[in-house]
Amino acid sequence: MRRKIPPDAYSYYLGLGQARSYDAVARRCGVSKRAVTNLAGKEGWQQKVAAADEQARARAVEKAQESIEEMNERHLKTVQLVQKKALEALRQTTIVGAMDAVRALAMAVRDERLIRGEPTDRNAVNIEEVIRREYERWMVPAGRGVDPAAEAGAHGNGTS
Secondary structure, three states: OOOOOOOOHHHHHHHOHHHOOHHHHHHHHOOOHHHHHHHHHHHOHHHHHHHHHHHHHHHHHHHHHHHHHHHHHHHHHHHHHHHHHHHHHHHHOOOHHHHHHHHHHHHHHHHHHHHOOOOOOOOOOOHHHHHHHHHHHHOOOOOOOOOHHHHHHHOOOOOO
C-alpha cells in the first residue's frame, strides 16, 4: 500500500528554512523523494517559497524603515528640547557663564542638521561634484593618450 503525502507537507517544507530539502520532507512523511519532488513540481513549491521569502524581506525592510523613522523623530524631539533649554539658559545667564549653553546649542543644531540629512559643517563634500571632477581629470578622449614620462615630469616626479 502506497502512502500519501499529507496536506501539511508544503508547510513543513517552508518551515525548514535554510535546511529546506525534499529529502527531509520525504523522511518525515515516510514517502520517496521522487514522490515529494513530483508533488512540489505540481504545486509550485519553489515559486511559493520564493514569494514567501520576498514577502518576508519586504516586511523586514519596511519594519527597519519604520524603526529608523521613529528613532529620527525621537532624536529630533530631544535635540529640539536641548536647543530650547540652551536658549533659555543663554537668556538667563551672563556672557561669562553662558559657554555651556552655547556648546549645548551648537551640538543640538549640528545634530538636528545631521538627522535631517543636511551638512553639519561648511566642509561638507558634494559627492556628485567630486565624481565629476575625477571623471574629467582621469578620462582622456580616445587617441589622446598621455605620455607617462611627460606626465611625471610635469608633476615633479621625474628622475632627472
